[in-house]
Amino acid sequence: MSLMNVLARAEAAGIGRAVAAATVRHRHLAQSPVVLVPLTTAGEAGAPLGAMVGTDRAEPELLVVPQPLDREQRFAFFAGLAAAILPVMDAYADDVETEPATRNREETEVCADAPQLIVPNGAALEYVRLLGRSTRYLRTVEDTEAPHPVPVPVPLLGRWLTHYAERARTPGSALLVAMTDLLTRHWATGQSAMEDQHLGALLGWIDPPAGTDGPAAAARAQTGRGPDGLLLSPPAGPATDPVFDNRVLAPALERYDAARAAGATGPMRVAEADVRRLVASQLRPTWEDVWRGVDLLRALPEGAHVAERWKRDRWSFTGHRDRLRAGEPPQPRRDDAVTAAQKLAGRETAQARLYAQEALDDPLVMAARRLAGEAFSGTVREVEMAYAEGRRPMPRPLVTLVTSDFPQAEPGTRAFRAVPDAKSAQTADLVAVTPAHPVPAPRPEPGPPGADSAAPAGGTPAEWLVTVRLTGGMGAGKAPREGSVPAPGDRVTFTFFAHDPRGGPALPDQEATPWTHGGPPGGSAQQPLPAEAPDTVTAEDFL
Structure with missing residues (x-):
C-alpha cells in the first residue's frame, strides 16, 4: 500500500x-x-x-x-x-x-x-x-x-x-x-x-x-x-x-x-x-x-x-x-x-x-509515484543546447527544471518523458540534482561548557534544480524536431519507469525445452512426450 x-x-x-x-x-x-x-x-x-x-x-x-x-x-x-x-x-x-x-x-x-x-x-x-x-x-x-x-x-x-x-x-x-x-x-x-x-x-x-x-x-x-x-x-x-x-x-x-x-x-x-x-x-x-x-x-x-x-x-x-x-x-x-x-x-x-499507464493517465496516480521518488515534475528554467561527440553530431540538450520533488535516483539513471503526438516516450539521462536555494543552518542551542558547539546540519530544501540530458525523441537531424525540446517556462514530467515496458526474451518451444524443465525426456527434441494417463473415473467426478 x-x-x-x-x-x-x-x-x-x-x-x-x-x-x-x-x-x-x-x-x-x-x-x-x-x-x-x-x-x-x-x-x-x-x-x-x-x-x-x-x-x-x-x-x-x-x-x-x-x-x-x-x-x-x-x-x-x-x-x-x-x-x-x-x-x-x-x-x-x-x-x-x-x-x-x-x-x-x-x-x-x-x-x-x-x-x-x-x-x-x-x-x-x-x-x-x-x-x-x-x-x-x-x-x-x-x-x-x-x-x-x-x-x-x-x-x-x-x-x-x-x-x-x-x-x-x-x-x-x-x-x-x-x-x-x-x-x-x-x-x-x-x-x-x-x-x-x-x-x-x-x-x-x-x-x-x-x-x-x-x-x-x-x-x-x-x-x-x-x-x-x-x-x-x-x-x-x-x-x-x-x-x-x-x-x-x-x-x-x-x-x-x-x-x-x-x-x-x-x-x-x-x-x-x-x-x-x-x-x-x-x-x-x-x-x-x-x-x-x-x-x-x-x-x-x-x-x-x-x-x-x-x-x-x-x-x-x-x-x-x-x-x-x-x-x-x-x-x-x-x-x-x-x-x-x-x-x-x-x-x-x-x-x-x-x-x-495508470500514472500517465491520472495525475493523482502520478503524484504517488512522485512522492515515492519514481518521477518528478517541474518548470523548465534553462535549456542549453549540446551535441554528442562523434563523427555525426547529434543534439543532446541539457534541460534544467525547478521542482519540489526529490528524485530517488543516481546521476546517469535513464528517465522518460511523454511527448504529445509521439509514438514512444522521449529518453533522457539524469545529470545532476542540487538544491535550488541554499538552506541556512539553524543556530545551535547553548550547551554545557566543553560541549561540541558545531552547528547541526541544515534542513531539507523546498525546491531542487534537476538537470537531465535529452538523448532521444528529437529526430535524426542535427537540429531537434520542433516541439521535442521543452522551452523555458514549460511544465514537464519525467519518470524513472519505462512508459511501455517490454517483456524478456522469448521462451523455447516445448520440443526445444530440456527435460529438466518439462521438455522431452533424455534431452532429445525429436522424442515425443509420454501421454498422461487419464484419471480413474469415480462417482465423485460427476457430483
Missing part, C-alpha cells in the same frame, strides 16, 4: 466518506455487461444454490437449485447458466473487424468487441473459476457410455468460464472483473481492505444514504438485521448468511424434500416456489448493488490507455474463439513448464505496463 493510499484512507476515516483514489476510470466498462451474482450451498463449494445473471438490469434471469445435493438439478442449473451466457458469447464472436498487416504480423481479423462479465466480489470471481474447472471436462449426452451425462452446452460453458477466470489474473484485464476491485481502485474508504470486500459496506462509504455517513452506512450493511433476524443487506455471495441458512432456507429445503419424497406434485411446486422466493431475496439486493456500482463508475471519464488494454482483451477473446472452432481440447488441469513460464512472464509485463 502506497503512502498516498494510506493518507487517503486516513482522510476518509476523518471525514466519514470515501475519497477519490483516481481521477479517471482505469478499467473498461462495457455498455451492456453480463452481471453474474452466484450463491453456493453452505459447506458444499461445488453445489450451486442459485444465481442471477443477465444484461438487463430490470429483468435478470433467476436460476435456483431447489435441492443442491441433487446431481440432476445441478446439471440443470449449469444448462440454464449456459443458455444465459453462451448466446452472448456467440453474438460477439461473429462480429469482427480487420486488423491491417504490420511488419511483424499479417492481416488478421479480431472481434470488434467482447462480452464483459462482472461479479460482486473476489470470492465470486474465484467461484467462477471453480465452475469452469468443474464443468469443462464433464461428458455430455452425446457420449452413450457416460454414466451421468450433462447437456451438450455445459462443457462449452466451462471452457469459456475457465478462459475468463485465467484472463482475470492478467493485471489490467477487464473481461472478468469483481465490482469490489473496481470500486476500491477508484475510491479509498476508512475501513480495512477485508471489509472492502463487502459490496454493501463499500457502497455505503462511497455513496452513503442521505442523512448518514460512511461508517454508519457500512455498519448497517454489515450487521443490520430486520425483525425476522435476517440481514438487511445480504452477503454479496457466493456464501450465504448462516442465520438465513438455519432459520429460513433449511426448513424450506426440508419441505421440498418431504413433498418430493411423497410424490405430491402440488405441494412440491409450492415448496419449490418458496425456495425460489427465498433465494431471490438474497440475490436481488446484491444484483442492485452491482448495477449501482456500474453507475458510479460510468460517471468517471475513461483513461487514455484503457482502450489499448481492452484491445488486448479482445485479442484474447478472439484467440479462445478460434481454439474452440478449431476443435482443440479443453484447457489442461496443469500447465506445462513452458506455458506456466510464459503466463508468468506475460503477467509481469502486463503489471509493469499497467503501473506505467
Whole structure:
C-alpha cells in the first residue's frame, strides 16, 4: 500500500466518506455487461444454490437449485447458466473487424468487441473459476457410455468460464472483473481492505444514504438485521448468511424434500416456489448493488490507455474463439513448464505496463509515484543546447527544471518523458540534482561548557534544480524536431519507469525445452512426450 493510499484512507476515516483514489476510470466498462451474482450451498463449494445473471438490469434471469445435493438439478442449473451466457458469447464472436498487416504480423481479423462479465466480489470471481474447472471436462449426452451425462452446452460453458477466470489474473484485464476491485481502485474508504470486500459496506462509504455517513452506512450493511433476524443487506455471495441458512432456507429445503419424497406434485411446486422466493431475496439486493456500482463508475471519464488494454482483451477473446472452432481440447488441469513460464512472464509485463499507464493517465496516480521518488515534475528554467561527440553530431540538450520533488535516483539513471503526438516516450539521462536555494543552518542551542558547539546540519530544501540530458525523441537531424525540446517556462514530467515496458526474451518451444524443465525426456527434441494417463473415473467426478 502506497503512502498516498494510506493518507487517503486516513482522510476518509476523518471525514466519514470515501475519497477519490483516481481521477479517471482505469478499467473498461462495457455498455451492456453480463452481471453474474452466484450463491453456493453452505459447506458444499461445488453445489450451486442459485444465481442471477443477465444484461438487463430490470429483468435478470433467476436460476435456483431447489435441492443442491441433487446431481440432476445441478446439471440443470449449469444448462440454464449456459443458455444465459453462451448466446452472448456467440453474438460477439461473429462480429469482427480487420486488423491491417504490420511488419511483424499479417492481416488478421479480431472481434470488434467482447462480452464483459462482472461479479460482486473476489470470492465470486474465484467461484467462477471453480465452475469452469468443474464443468469443462464433464461428458455430455452425446457420449452413450457416460454414466451421468450433462447437456451438450455445459462443457462449452466451462471452457469459456475457465478462459475468463485465467484472463482475470492478467493485471489490467477487464473481461472478468469483481465490482469490489473496481470500486476500491477508484475510491479509498476508512475501513480495512477485508471489509472492502463487502459490496454493501463499500457502497455505503462511497455513496452513503442521505442523512448518514460512511461508517454508519457500512455498519448497517454489515450487521443490520430486520425483525425476522435476517440481514438487511445480504452477503454479496457466493456464501450465504448462516442465520438465513438455519432459520429460513433449511426448513424450506426440508419441505421440498418431504413433498418430493411423497410424490405430491402440488405441494412440491409450492415448496419449490418458496425456495425460489427465498433465494431471490438474497440475490436481488446484491444484483442492485452491482448495477449501482456500474453507475458510479460510468460517471468517471475513461483513461487514455484503457482502450489499448481492452484491445488486448479482445485479442484474447478472439484467440479462445478460434481454439474452440478449431476443435482443440479443453484447457489442461496443469500447465506445462513452458506455458506456466510464459503466463508468468506475460503477467509481469502486463503489471509493469499497467503501473506505467495508470500514472500517465491520472495525475493523482502520478503524484504517488512522485512522492515515492519514481518521477518528478517541474518548470523548465534553462535549456542549453549540446551535441554528442562523434563523427555525426547529434543534439543532446541539457534541460534544467525547478521542482519540489526529490528524485530517488543516481546521476546517469535513464528517465522518460511523454511527448504529445509521439509514438514512444522521449529518453533522457539524469545529470545532476542540487538544491535550488541554499538552506541556512539553524543556530545551535547553548550547551554545557566543553560541549561540541558545531552547528547541526541544515534542513531539507523546498525546491531542487534537476538537470537531465535529452538523448532521444528529437529526430535524426542535427537540429531537434520542433516541439521535442521543452522551452523555458514549460511544465514537464519525467519518470524513472519505462512508459511501455517490454517483456524478456522469448521462451523455447516445448520440443526445444530440456527435460529438466518439462521438455522431452533424455534431452532429445525429436522424442515425443509420454501421454498422461487419464484419471480413474469415480462417482465423485460427476457430483
